[in-house]
Structure formats: C-alpha cells, structure tokens
Amino acid sequence: MAEAAAFPSPRAEGHRLWTRICHWIVALSFLTLCFSGFVILMAHPRLYWGEVGNALTPALLELPISNNHRPEGWDQAVVFTEFANAPISANRMYRIFNENSWARSLHFLAGWFFVIAGAFYALAGVVTGHMRRNLLPRANELIPQTLWRDLKSYFHLQFGSAGGGPPYGPLQKCAYASVALVVLPFMVVTGLSMSPAVTAAYPILLDLFGGYQSARTLHFIGFGALVLFLVAHVAMVALTGFRRQLRAMIMGN
Amino acid sequence: MSKISMHRRTFIKGMASSAGIMLAGCAETIPPTYGNLLRMGDLLTYRAHRLLLSGQALVREYDYSDISSAPAIGTINPGNSSERAFDPVHGPAYERLLKDEFADWRLTVEGSVTRPGAYSLADLKRMPSRTQITRHTCEEGWSAIAQWTGVPVRSVLEASSIKPSARFVKFYSYDNQLGSIDMLDALHPQTILAYGMNGRDLPTGHGAPLRLRLETQLGAKSRKFLRRIVVLDDYDDDTFQRAQNGWAWYMGI
Numbered sequence A: 001m002a003e004a005a006a007f008p009s010p011r012a013e014g015h016r017l018w019t020r021i022c023h024w025i026v027a028l029s030f031l032t033l034c035f036s037g038f039v040i041l042m043a044h045p046r047l048y049w050g051e052v053g054n055a056l057t058p059a060l061l062e063l064p065i066s067n068n069h070r071p072e073g074w075d076q077a078v079v080f081t082e083f084a085n086a087p088i089s090a091n092r093m094y095r096i097f098n099e100n101s102w103a104r105s106l107h108f109l110a111g112w113f114f115v116i117a118g119a120f121y122a123l124a125g126v127v128t129g130h131m132r133r134n135l136l137p138r139a140n141e142l143i144p145q146t147l148w149r150d151l152k153s154y155f156h157l158q159f160g161s162a163g164g165g166p167p168y169g170p171l172q173k174c175a176y177a178s179v180a181l182v183v184l185p186f187m188v189v190t191g192l193s194m195s196p197a198v199t200a201a202y203p204i205l206l207d208l209f210g211g212y213q214s215a216r217t218l219h220f221i222g223f224g225a226l227v228l229f230l231v232a233h234v235a236m237v238a239l240t241g242f243r244r245q246l247r248a249m250i251m252g253n
Numbered sequence B: 001m002s003k004i005s006m007h008r009r010t011f012i013k014g015m016a017s018s019a020g021i022m023l024a025g026c027a028e029t030i031p032p033t034y035g036n037l038l039r040m041g042d043l044l045t046y047r048a049h050r051l052l053l054s055g056q057a058l059v060r061e062y063d064y065s066d067i068s069s070a071p072a073i074g075t076i077n078p079g080n081s082s083e084r085a086f087d088p089v090h091g092p093a094y095e096r097l098l099k100d101e102f103a104d105w106r107l108t109v110e111g112s113v114t115r116p117g118a119y120s121l122a123d124l125k126r127m128p129s130r131t132q133i134t135r136h137t138c139e140e141g142w143s144a145i146a147q148w149t150g151v152p153v154r155s156v157l158e159a160s161s162i163k164p165s166a167r168f169v170k171f172y173s174y175d176n177q178l179g180s181i182d183m184l185d186a187l188h189p190q191t192i193l194a195y196g197m198n199g200r201d202l203p204t205g206h207g208a209p210l211r212l213r214l215e216t217q218l219g220a221k222s223r224k225f226l227r228r229i230v231v232l233d234d235y236d237d238d239t240f241q242r243a244q245n246g247w248a249w250y251m252g253i
Helices: A017-043 A100-128 A130-135 A144-155 A170-192 A196-201 A204-209 A212-239 A242-251 B008-024 B037-052 B090-099 B121-126 B153-160
Strands: A074-079 A088-092 B070-072 B107-111 B117-119 B130-137 B143-152 B168-173 B178-182 B192-197 B211-213 B226-232
Touching: A017 A100, A017 A212, A017 A242, A100 A130, A100 A170, A100 B037, A130 A170, A144 A170, A170 A204, A170 A212, A196 A204, A204 A212, A212 A242, B070 B143, B107 B153, B117 B121, B117 B153, B121 B143, B121 B192, B130 B192, B143 B153, B153 B192, B153 B226
Parallel strands: A088 B070, B107 B226
Antiparallel strands: A074 A088, B107 B117, B130 B143, B143 B192, B168 B178, B168 B226, B192 B211
C-alpha cells in the first residue's frame, strides 16, 4: 500500500504499525506459551504415538525435565487378564510435581492473544498484500542457484543492506512464511486436537494426526521448531544491528 | 460395541425436561472470574466452546481390543487418612462401606429436583445402562482407553425430575473433592455414572463404587467415589471455584 515505486527500493522500508503490533503481541504470547507449555509438560514428561500413552505403557521419548515418572512408585492393583495384551491398572503411590492449574489457564490465555493477533495478521497480510509482496518467495527466488547464493552469504555473514523491514532475502522469506503460515497454524490445530470437547465435535482431528498422544507429540515437535526459529531470528537481529532492528520493530524505521 | 437402552416414555420425558432446560438457559449464570485474568481466559474458552461446538457431539468410542492399561491417580482410597484429599468425616464412612462391599452405600440426589432420592447400587443397575469404550484424557498429559458401564446422568436426573430452573449438577465424593458441570454436559448421552470398568466392578483406585464419566472434558472432572449429587439453579461459586485451588472450572479445553 505504502510502496508505489515500480521496482523495490534497495533500502529497507521499515515495518508498518499493524505488523509491529501483531509482532509484539505474538512474540509475548509465544514466550508465555513456551513457558506455560513447558510447565504443563513437566507434569508428564513422556511422549507417545497414537491415542494412548501413560506411565504403564512404553514411551516414544522420555524427557529429563521432572522426576514425575517413577516406575517403582506404582502399586499394581488389577490385572485385566481376559485380554491378550493384558492391560493392567495400577495405583500411583507418590505425589508428582503438578502446576497445571495456573499453567494451563495461562497457556490458554496466551493462546487467545496469539490466535486473535495471528488471525488479524493473516487477514491484514492478505488484504494489504504484505503476505504476497514481502513474505511469500517469488518463483525466481526459489531456484536452487538463488537459494545457494543466499545461503553462502549467510555463512560469510554478508547481509548486504539488511535493514529494518522488507524487502527480505529468499531464505528469510522462506523462514518467515513457513513459521507464519505452516508451523504456527500447525501448533493451533495440534493443540485443539488435545481437547476432548473439540475432538468430539471434529473427530477428523484425531485421524489427521493419528490420535491424541500423536497430536501431543507433534505439538512438542512444533515447539522445538519454533524455539529453533526464535534462536536463529534473534541471532540474525543481533548480527544485523540489534539496536537498529529493535528500533525498526518498535518505532517503524 | 456400545449400547444405550432407553424406554420411549423416558425418552419423551427427557425431551420435555431438556426443553425446560433450554428455556432456563436464556438467563445467564456463568462462573465468576473474581477479576482474575486467568479465569477470564477460562471463561472465554468455555463461551467459545458453547458457541462454536455442538455440545451433544459424541466422543469417539473404541474397540474392545483398544482397551489399554489405566493408571489410578489422585485419591486411591478415601478411607486412608494419609491421602492428600482425606475427608475426616466421609473418609471413615467410606472405610466402613468398603468393608461391607458397599451394601449400605447410597447415592443421594437432591437440590433443584421434585423427587429427591437415595439410590443403592442395585437401584442404579436396574436403571437404563450404557457401556462405552472411551479415552480417559488426564489433565497431566497421559491417556488410557477403558470400557465403562453405568447409568446415564440424564436417566438419574429424569428419575429425580429436575426443575426447569436447574442449570448445574454438582458431584460430592468421599474424599474432599467436588465439582460441578453444566446441564449441557450433564445431559450428554455419554455422561454416565459408572459402576463397571472393563467388565468388572469399578476398582477402588478408579472410584468404587460409583464415579462420573464426563467424556467431553479432561479426566479430572470425572469425580470418583461419589456419594451425593446436588442439582443447582445457580453457579455455586463459594464451593466450586474457590475450592478448585486455581483450577479452571471448565476442562473441555
């Protein structure tokens, strides 16, 4: 909207007010979601695949982030022997670390801020053309030679005139577009797939991800991908002039 | 796999009472937030679910071969004074009932009903029964699939003839746990008072002699060791939310 020039200016055009507001709401809610999500995960730091997973079944992955999984702390009470795989019931005889009361409510509160700001961002991104013009890589940017040249410049720490805001480089566009259009929506959908009320109304979510525990595991993998992005993002901000970039994202330019 | 037996007359009576409930639903009685930001987020989630989801959609039911091992956590035996949720009044009473295999146990139903009553296990087993194989989704993050047999809460409410002003159903346990659900969840076809698990009597760790199965919310809402049901016109904030120790009241998630 702001740019009327026929060809993109080599100088950074800065960030518009609505992108800056969305950026900081999403950034704050993302950090809150990471923190509260980690606290929730500490209550049961085991990941599984499929619909079912608990202390009495094998895990896909056990995370050393709390002392909540103690196989010796269970008192075997009932064996349902009429089944081939003999499922059992056992009583947990120890107390676990569980701060899910406030952590889950905080996760959802931050989730609401994130979803509302994210939805506005997506809508405004389409309406203003920001998405098409600045975020989605053009066809000629996706050819291997261009991407390779761009990647080499990262290794040589040559960022040209990288200033605050668009135009963005090919790999930069790929990173922003995949986070904004793929990973973040994926986090919302895998998150919703853990809700008994939502999956009652939309059981397709369980089929999509292979079950409740699969959705939970994928939600964690998405979290890992987003943390990697955050590290790279902050590193790039630091390498291209931390104060200048921060100023551009706060003041506009 | 699952069967619901319900006489036609009961069904028609049920339709009539649901109509009364829907009319009553026009007045707003919602959980108070006490100005707490986390509770405001919880309330927004609850409202969004009630607005956007079909509250009577059935959760997925599984095959017999899907039944898994099932941990019993929280209170294992309300009669044990070292339990964190031990109730000095009702705990010893539970101990006596357990010794007698619950022969003298009664479920009292009272409050906003025209026919308050006290039901023995035999009384409940004579009522329409429902068997369902569903996923228990613990708020800690684990899940288990089990077969539950019991009487729909709806049937008990119909037998007690709830008043049109009734909006919440509150469940009291033999430990000091309690919890309430709204009428939409209470009348959900899969919301049952279970006395059987995987084809046998409900084991003590899982809430003998009777527990709630509320499949559209997290497992923590499915109170174990039931002794009393009170039908309420208004949200009972004094004993609901404050006693929740900061937990969200609605756990459909």
